[in-house]
Amino acid sequence: MKLLMIDDDTGLCELLSEYLTAQGYIVECVHDGEQGLKKAFEHDYALILLDVMLPKLDGFEVLKQLRQKKLTPVIMLTAKGEDFDRIFGLELGADDYIPKPFNHRELLARVKAITRRIEHIASLSNTSSNKLTVNNIIINLAARQAYVDNNELSLTGTEYEVLALLVKNAGEVVSKEQISEEVLGRRLASFDRSIDMHVSNIRKKIAEYNNSERIKTMRGTGYVFIRGE
CATH class of the missing domain: 1.10.10.10 (Winged helix-like DNA-binding domain superfamily/Winged helix DNA-binding domain)
Known part of the structure; x- marks a missing residue:
């Protein structure tokens, strides 16, 4: 499954990309909101990891514009203790959030919870409509x-x-x-x-x-x- 990570922390992107790739995911990284939104519109990703604090367009604006056209699952990466960021992100249509700094295994668990749901959708594609x-x-x-x-x-x-x-x-x-x-x-x-x-x-x-x-x-x-x- 292909994931998109939008975060201006290049070091974190490299670490998470390496970690998630080892778990079987394909990860693309971009480092500003404008490029992230462009990528999200042009390609179909299983999940987007979206930082709140981004250059050019912040994470909230990226999510707001994304939700006008696409329902791609989004996990917001928020600052620890910033309750407003979490609540506002959920109001705009984020599927989940995880505060920075986070444990890699915790992030993987969140990613797996959403991607399992996507796999379940695919498994139902040939079943009768209940x-x-x-x-x-x-x-x-x-x-x-x-x-x-x-x-x-x-x-x-x-x-x-x-x-x-x-x-x-x-x-x-x-x-x-x-x-x-x-x-x-x-x-x-x-x-x-x-x-x-x-x-x-x-x-x-x-x-x-x-x-x-x-x-x-x-x-x-x-x-x-x-x-x-």
Whole structure:
């Protein structure tokens, strides 16, 4: 699988490129936002590793423009302790984030969680189209598409996974811990708001077509997808 890393730290790019190549990935590196966005538009990557602090275009602007045309999975590389960067990146449609400095094995685990999802999509390409329909939401499991009132939702891969998990368990509370482990492939850390932001994004996209409440927050516990009106 081909990955794109957009980071102006050339030393880090070289180290990670060598490490991820040894794990079987093909890695391309660019060192400014403009070139990174150009590459992302011109080629199909399995995943983009995107630094926040970049010359020419910062990571937020790259992600914002990317999401206008493509839903390529993105892991944001954020400064340690910069909660705003993480939340803002998730609001713009990042699939996950990892704070610098990070352990190489932790990054590999995040990358594998997303690329496994992509491999799973490919394995479903020849299967019959199984669908779930709950409360005017249709989940096409084979095509990995979601609809509300027959309008297709423009969801990132992570947002789709979160919504599909909630719909599969409609009427039951799904904890944030379960969502994090099943969708992001990692345990939920203290004060981690990534699941909250993904759910918030899903709600906004559903509300573009239907304002009825679909996902209810169970304070301190998780979320439940409502079965009926």
